[in-house]
Structures are given as structure tokens and as C-alpha cells.
Amino acid sequence: MANVDCLQKIVVFLVVITITIFSFKIPITRLEFPLYRVVLDPGHGGKATIPKDEYGDRFDVLSMKYLDVYREGASYKNYHEHIYTFEVAKRVETLLQLLSPNGNFEKFYTILQKYTDKPVKRIYIQTFMSRGPSLNSHLIHKEPNAPYRLFDFISNDGTLKEGRISYINSLKPHLVVSIHFALNSSPYFRGMNAVIAAPYSILYKGLQYFQGTIPDRSFFYTSKYADWFTEDERKSGFFWYSNDVVMYFTGYRIKNDYSIDTDAFRGYRYNMVQWAYNDPPGWAHIAKHHPPNTPYANNIQQFIPQNAFFTREQSKYEQYRRDGGFEGYGGDNLYASNEIIRFVLYNLYSKGIRHKDQRLAPPYISIWSVPLHINAINAFIEFGYLARPYTRTIINNHLDDVAEGIAVGIYSLFAGVEVTKKYPYTPYGKKIDLEKYKIDNDNDYFTIVR
Numbered sequence: 001m002a003n004v005d006c007l008q009k010i011v012v013f014l015v016v017i018t019i020t021i022f023s024f025k026i027p028i029t030r031l032e033f034p035l036y037r038v039v040l041d042p043g044h045g046g047k048a049t050i051p052k053d054e055y056g057d058r059f060d061v062l063s064m065k066y067l068d069v070y071r072e073g074a075s076y077k078n079y080h081e082h083i084y085t086f087e088v089a090k091r092v093e094t095l096l097q098l099l100s101p102n103g104n105f106e107k108f109y110t111i112l113q114k115y116t117d118k119p120v121k122r123i124y125i126q127t128f129m130s131r132g133p134s135l136n137s138h139l140i141h142k143e144p145n146a147p148y149r150l151f152d153f154i155s156n157d158g159t160l161k162e163g164r165i166s167y168i169n170s171l172k173p174h175l176v177v178s179i180h181f182a183l184n185s186s187p188y189f190r191g192m193n194a195v196i197a198a199p200y201s202i203l204y205k206g207l208q209y210f211q212g213t214i215p216d217r218s219f220f221y222t223s224k225y226a227d228w229f230t231e232d233e234r235k236s237g238f239f240w241y242s243n244d245v246v247m248y249f250t251g252y253r254i255k256n257d258y259s260i261d262t263d264a265f266r267g268y269r270y271n272m273v274q275w276a277y278n279d280p281p282g283w284a285h286i287a288k289h290h291p292p293n294t295p296y297a298n299n300i301q302q303f304i305p306q307n308a309f310f311t312r313e314q315s316k317y318e319q320y321r322r323d324g325g326f327e328g329y330g331g332d333n334l335y336a337s338n339e340i341i342r343f344v345l346y347n348l349y350s351k352g353i354r355h356k357d358q359r360l361a362p363p364y365i366s367i368w369s370v371p372l373h374i375n376a377i378n379a380f381i382e383f384g385y386l387a388r389p390y391t392r393t394i395i396n397n398h399l400d401d402v403a404e405g406i407a408v409g410i411y412s413l414f415a416g417v418e419v420t421k422k423y424p425y426t427p428y429g430k431k432i433d434l435e436k437y438k439i440d441n442d443n444d445y446f447t448i449v450r
């Protein structure tokens, strides 16, 4: 009888175990409404402290050195870009939290009613920040710029620490909103501007031009991306485009005669972040020798764009992000940026604010780090110029209005907001078609980034 008793105990034990396992199975919670992940990315935050070997950014594992000083952003008198990017982002975060699954949607609804008299959709937005408040007393920290670096780096304790781009990718967001202010500009760019990474097609044509398979420069001047960002007006747009093409592919800058400058290495940026498109482990041992007919060649004629990153660059998803779309070029990134700017302008006009600087100005087109190294749609925006009195007035009196325009713009990119009034730069109010980023039932382009 002892055996039967024992058997009974075993059976009871197994039943209990089974019930326990099933009751602990992760419940599949189906939210009532779609949920979108948004990262607010206030620019800068650290200090451009010298020496860059200790405080810099763009850590390069080939030389084990920082290739750049920390970019602390623009300053004009007492106006510091890094302060206001964060101030705006915090306000946007507070507004977007009304859209979190347990948020006060009614309160957000009353804001939306200022923009539209049409019915609005309930959606969920989960909001993250890419950094905390700016560094103020950097002497108390051993590694003051650590929370603010864009790229990964080797910490003082010898371990690899992730930068902000890797952190953004770990959140697998649908949308990243990068917030900046610049110092000054020519009248042509005055206003608010999108900052976009050019699509692969135009960059690849540059490579073909350098490799001699495209005979002349006309492809550039007739392209929608000919209005290229110039670091310095003394050289032509084509020079800066060429510099960016060579840097995008090889990691090197060019000299005045357009030849590759092998002393000016800017790094393999796609290997400076954590994501699905890094080269396989051991890549640095090969890259160190810059062998010809590889993606590490330091001779443009012998450069081959063949690795995970350049395959990604040629994908249809990158085309959606960076080319064509509602604006006719610049893809969803330019649309998202311009649309958010249009909602900010809409809000300012509705408050009776008018100024010649209050405009949607042309985008800055180049090979910027944030839009290139995330899979999320990136609205990267310069919200004005600190040296311009108009921007300082907006900063002093209307940061809440700017933040509200951004928050409503973000909502509209996911749900659509057909605005009631007609002001200059009326938003299109069309949501982005995210279905085209779907890969299969379980994955989309945003979730596969890491």
C-alpha cells in the first residue's frame, strides 16, 4: 500500500506542477488599441571637454581612441541648445503620457479639439527619453559624458558601454523624434528644418562616379538631393556631397582635390552601435589592414559595399524611410519631420504669432548619424536658430506651444489629424502607412533592429 500512496503523491505533485506552469505562462495581453513606441531624443547634453581621448565621442576600436570631441551643441549668449532640447522633450513626454495605456486620453482629446473638429482615434503611445537632464557639474563624475555619447565606448573599467543610438535601438521604437536648435543660418534655411540622411540610391551613384562607371556630375544636379548640406560655403555642394559619399562608404574624408584623405579616418559608424547590422566578430582584425575589394578598402576604386549594413541600406524598408513618400523625396523621415514642424507652426499661428522666420524651411541633407543607424522613422528637427531674436522669443514664451505641436504631430503620424483651420504650412494630417514595414505576422522592420 505504501507504493500506491507514493504513486498518489507523485500524481498530485505532477498535477500541481502542471497547474503552476500553466498559471505562470506569460499572459498574451491584447491591448484594445494599437500601441506605438516613441523615443524623444533631445540633442546633446554632455560637454566638449578636452582632451577628446578622454571625453570624446565616436569611439573607434581600430585605434582604441575617440575620433571626435563630444558635440555639446550650439550656444548664443546664455542660450544653450542642450538646455532647450531637453526642456521641449520633457514637455512632449508629459503630453504623450496622456496616451499611455493608463493615461488620461480625455485630456489629450481636449487638446486635439483645438486642431480638428473631426472624430479622433484612441491609440496608445509608450514614450521613452534618450537621455536625462544635461550635465551640469561634470567634476563630480568620473566619466561625465558617458550618459550622453551617441556611440558605444570602452569605459574606464575596460567594459563596452552602449551609447544613445544603441539604447534607442534596444527600445525598438516606431518613431524617434530628435530635437535640436542651431546657431544661425543663411536666410534660405531660416525657419524650422528637417535633418535627413540621403537615400542609398544617390549615395551609390556617387560611388559609381568615383569608380568611373558614371561619366559626369549631372546625375547629382538633377537629383532631388542636390541641395546638399555644406559644412563650409567656400566649397561647392558637390564637394560636400563627394566628401559624404566617400565617408559613408569608406569611413575617410576627402582632400581638396577630391582624393581620399587616409589621415582623416572617421570610423565605421555602423560598427559603433549595437544592432542587427554589425559586421561579424573579428571584423576589426581584417579592417585594420584596409584590404582592397572589401568594405574596408581605403581606396575608393577598390571599395565594395558588401556587408550586413550595406545590404540593409539597399532594402525596400530603407527606401520607405528615406526616399519618395508624401513630400516627393526624403521618405517617411522627411514627412515625419516636416509634419511635426507643420503642427508646431499651426499651433503658433493659432495663437496669433506671426513672423517672417516662422516657416517650414528646406531640409539639411547629409549622412547624419542618428537617422542612418536606427530602423525607426526619424523626425530629426532643428527648431530654430539661437542667434535669431524670433527663436529666442519662442524659447522664452512659447516652449509649451512648441511641445504641444510636437505631441499632436506625433499623434497624427500614427492616427491622422485633419486640421480645421488653414494657416500657412497646413499639416497634411495623414498617418504614416506602417503596414509596409511588416515583415511577417510577428515582426516588422522596427522590431528586428536588435
Ligand SMILES: [Zn+2]
Residues within 6 Å of the ligand: 043, 044, 073, 074, 081, 180, 181, 182
Ligand atoms: Zn544640435
